Amino acid sequence: MNPSSLVPFPPLIYLFAGIFIPLVTLRWRRLAGWLALTATTAAAFFSVINLLQVLKQGIIPYRFGGWIPPIGIEYILDPLSGFVITVINLIALGVIVHAHQSVKAEIKESRWPPYYALVMLFLTGANGIIMTGDFFNLYVFLEIGSLSLYGLIAVGEKKSPVAAFRYLVMGTVGGGFYLLGVGFLYLVTGSLNMGDVRNILPHLQVTAPLVVALTLMLIGLGIKMAVFPLHGWLPDAYTYAPSPTSAIMAPIGTKIGAYAIARIFFFIFGIRLITQIVPIAQVLAWLSAVGIIYGSVLAMAQNEIKRMLAYSSVAQVGYIGLGLGLANSFGFIGALLHIMNHGLMKACLFLVAGNFRLKLGHSRIDRLDDSLRRSMPWSAAAFTLAALAMIGVPPTVGFFSKWYLALGTIASRNWLFLAIILLSSLLNAVYFFRVIERMYFPWRGSSQKRTLSSPAPKNESQEVSLGLLLPTLIFALALIVVGFLNVWLVKTILTKALPAGF
Amino acid sequence: MIKFLLGHYAYWFILALLVIGLYGLIIKRNLVKKVIGLSIFQVAIILFFIASSTKWGATVPVLTDHQEVIQSAAYINPLPHTLMLTAIVVGVATSGVAFALIILIYRRYRTLNENELLERLKEDEPE
Amino acid sequence: MVNATTYTSLVPLLTVLVSLGAVPLIILSSRRPNLREFWTIAAGVAKLALVVSLLPSLLRHRIAVLNLGEIVPGVDLAFKADALGVFFALIASSLWLFTSFYSIGYVRGLQEHKQTRYFAYFAVCLSATMGIAFSANLATFIIFYEILTIATYPLVIHKETEEAIKAGRKYLAYTLTAGVFLIAAATWTYLLAGHLDFIPGGLLKNIPFEPKTAWSLFTLFLLGVGVKAAIMPLHSWLPTAMAAPTPVSALLHAVAVVKSGVFGVIRVGLFVFGPELLRRFHLDYLLLTSASLTIIIASFLALKEDNLKRRLAYSTVAHLSYIVLGVGLISSPALLGSLLHLAFHATMKITLFFCAGAIYVHLHKEKVSELDGVGHVMPWTMGAFAVGSIGLVGLPPVNGWLSKWCLGWGAVAAARPLYLIILILSGLLNAAYFFPIIYRAFFRQGETGKTGEASLLMVVPLVLTAILSILLGVWPDLGFKFFKIAHEVGRVIFGGVS
DSSP: OOHHHHTTHHHHHHHHHHHHHHHHTTTOTTHHHHHHHHHHHHHHHHHHHHHHHHHHHOOEEEEGGGOOTTTSOEEEEOHHHHHHHHHHHHHHHHHHHHHHHHHHHHSOGGGHHHHHHHHHHHHHHHHHHHHBOBHHHHHHHHHHHHHHHHHHHHTSSTTHHHHHHHHHHHHHHHHHHHHHHHHHHHHHHSOOBHHHHHHHGGGSOOOHHHHHHHHHHHHHHHHHHTOTTSOTTHHHHHHHSOHHHHHHHHHHHHHHHHHHHHIIIIIIIOHHIIIIISTHHHHHHHHHHHHHHHHHHHHHTOOBHHHHHHHHHHHHHHHHHHHHHHOSHHHHHHHHHHHHHHHHHHHHHHHHHHHHHHHHSOOBGGGOOTTHHHHSHHHHHHHHHHHHHHHTOTTSHHHHHHHHHHHHHHHTTOHHHHHHHHHHHHHHHHHHHHHHHHHHSOOTTHHHHHHHHOOOOTTOOOOOOHHHHHHHHHHHHHHHHHHHTHHHHHHHTGGGGOOTTO | OHHHHHHTHHHHHHHHHHHHHHHHHHHOOBHHHHHHHHHHHHHHHHHHHHHHHOOTTOBOOOOOSSOOOSOGGGBOOHHHHHHHHHHHHHHHHHHHHHHHHHHHHHHHHSOOBHHHHHHHHHHTOOO | OOOOEEEEOSHHHHHHHHHHHHHHHHHHTTTOHHHHHHHHHHHHHHHHHHHHHHHHHHHTTEEEEEEEEEEETTEEEEEEEOHHHHHHHHHHHHHHHHHHHHHHHHHHHHTOSOHHHHHHHHHHHHHHHHHHHTBSBHHHHHHHHHHHHHHHHHHHTTTOSHHHHHHHHHHHHHHHHHHHHHHHHHHHHHHHHSOOBOOTTOTTTTSOOOHHHHHHHHHHHHHHHHTTTTOTTTTTHHHHGGGSOHHHHHHIIIIIHHHHHHHHHHIIIIIIIHHHHHHHTTTHHHHHHHHHHHHHHHHHHHHHOOBHHHHHHHHHHHHHHHHHHHHHTTSHHHHHHHHHHHHHHHHHHHHHHHHHHHHHHHHOOOBGGGOTTHHHHOHHHHHHHHHHHHHHHTOTTSTHHHHHHHHHHHHHHTTOHHHHHHHHHHHHHHHHHHHHHHHHHHHSOOOOOOOSOSOHHHHHHHHHHHHHHHHHHHOTTTTTOHHHHHHHHHHHHHOSOO
């Protein structure tokens, strides 16, 4: 089979699943979850195959309908897109296995088919953004993914439609800005194809429309990525969404924005343009740095696990933005590595939060007590491991992201950024250890609370079932395994994913 | 200077629409009005693309059997138009989702005013 | 001059793995304490045997190495059992064996809770310590160093009282902060030198430096290793960490954690920067000044402390800086003194901590002022305490005199007699805070209400370590040839004979 024909499989599989599920499940509602799982497995499988192919042969384009660019729409499979899409689909797979029971617990049965359909559409959007080689096509998939996500958020608890509405407003404005940016870019270059534009840009004079295009795209995609100060939608959305939605949204949603920025800035506009001519990389770096501190500090003030993780995500996205903004090879690799690492860490953390919701009925920090140590030992352990990864303790993955980013900041002589990255590790330690302490140690005065909040008898395990536990533990284990493999991953995949000019 | 202002009158209009849309979105308290602002914002972007595709003295890009294409530059650029068809659909879908959310919010909180909503959300706090 | 050759061996990795492997066994045997303790002891014996097995080859100048593949860009996860590494590993693993027996007596005597967690994490800590000892480069070192930080936390907060949890927080705050400084320093070093291997004489030796850069980098490193090495003002976590059970204080905070810190100082000073760079940029003054201040101030603070363990903690702070002082003197005899003190202080301090623990378990006394007449009740224990104290003051025949003498000689040889004076002064201060304890114990009467020693499981180890301290003072090459190995380290770095 022609390898290039496998390229569009991942997004297409999700698209068809998204359409198929509501139809089939008119009759058999419970099939929805299984269909989603099948689709995700297939998509993950093809992503891996695509990745292996591209590592062997180099860039593989796919032309829809056989129309050659710039007339037709093109999908490009290169090491960068192959890597990111594989990471995202594998994480999605783990989350969807977990979602099976999580959805059962938090969402009405009549809504399962549309829920899973929306999940499929969200993943369609994500995959499409990653694979596409056309600016407008990116907008289309951006909107597909975002609209699905608004719906996925809104089926949560009482406040969720408000959070979804806020996200909708910000997200649509973001999409609009991005589209406007595309418009300006089209005005200036006459093409919508990414490769084409890349070839045309060096010959152009840098005029106002070009700068505007760049800025608008950054704002638009920055909203999606939740770069400070465009992150306002994130805390509420992550907190009030149902647990399975948070679990799928947190590791994936913001990464797509990051990928798009990486692609457009580095592979199309080129390093010279974004650093020297229009210092937009520096802007991204500075905003990200502020975001790191802002997110870490606010996370310390939170009382509910999901909200804490939400602010933590703002900070972590800041790492990625900082890595990109440094515009050197260490920073870029660090950012890519962190896309994967943070995805794994946050997936694990949100799965545990979901487990807590399921078994304890809440995920508030001040109502946790050390009965968890006995009643949910595995979930607590997974949380602790993921927390250590977020703090950056070797040999977990978090340490290696920080190593690369530290190298990146030193290489560009940016000591303030180095200090910020390292300082945030310590801030992470503060807010994570708050939870760890609560989970493992008897808290002052908790003996009174014990009778109220934890009805579990002393030695009985209330741990979640295997279907939920297994993905949680696999993600946790991955945090160490991938840590050891980090250099292999960097050498075989990521160094090939570097843009020209590094 | 005047020539620049007058020559680009379409873009000034579009800019005004953009700002009006954003204004409505941010300043107005009623959720429905926010969505209206959002729609205006999206329309402004659509008009931007359309405006950028027009040319002085060019004709509608419709191919018929009778005419031959003498110079393609005599037709206005059809590509942005097709793109905007998609964008319009996206806008419609967005508005649809937005209104669905508004209905849901109204059912739960009995208000569409952002200030009141925030107050009622705060009351809900101990969850 | 004989040059060392290397040979590939799994042994360094095995020393790390053997106690890690014991961890699941310990956890699984939590219902059968004797079986569980058996695993701890077995792992300890196995580990010591493995480390000792490296000795013959080392003495023939053959160094075991093992490379496990790249772990960060350009740097491998690699082990190298050089003289310094084997030296440290020998101390840690042999003292672990003593501590394991002692721990069993201690936790059973107090009927401590969570014994399984205790023994399990203890095993992990020792794995990490082995990893630190045998690290061939900075990256491997940092990885195990951080693992040690995290693995010691559950032991520090073991009692789970409010005091313990606060101590744990302080401990983590200090050590994690130090960790990030280390990462900064290491990544910077990598960008300067292109690799991170520990090279005797300094991996940065040939890098052109400006004074500002050299000082910044060295300070970063010092902040990184200085916390565990308890150099003032980074020492504050150590007295607070005395909230941990005594065996934890004994092994970890007298042997493993803090000695990892000074081990790090030695590695940084002599294997990363190297004597030449230290001299050229006068970085040795940073070491000498901070060490001297620490020695004096900590000794005075020890005088003021009534809590026995905290007094011992401040004493540790002071003695650790002896080792740092020796590094700062940049000479072969001084380094010999440092290394010997690393080993000998360990044996002496562990004896003292063991005694403190035995007193606590048996008589429930924690304060110096309560120790009147204890010597009559627990003569063996207080006898051992006396031995340890004598050694720390620096008097023969206990081994402390030998390391101190070498340090003093090193000060003179480096033409810095000031530091000799500091050492002597410190010896007097040691006497001032130790001898009154012995006096109280033996020459005063107290009401204790109990007779006899604490459990044999505790008393035997502490007597053994005391005897060991005496024997090493007379014959320093006893058993593990500490003197010879320490000498070797100096030779490799400085060349020539002292």
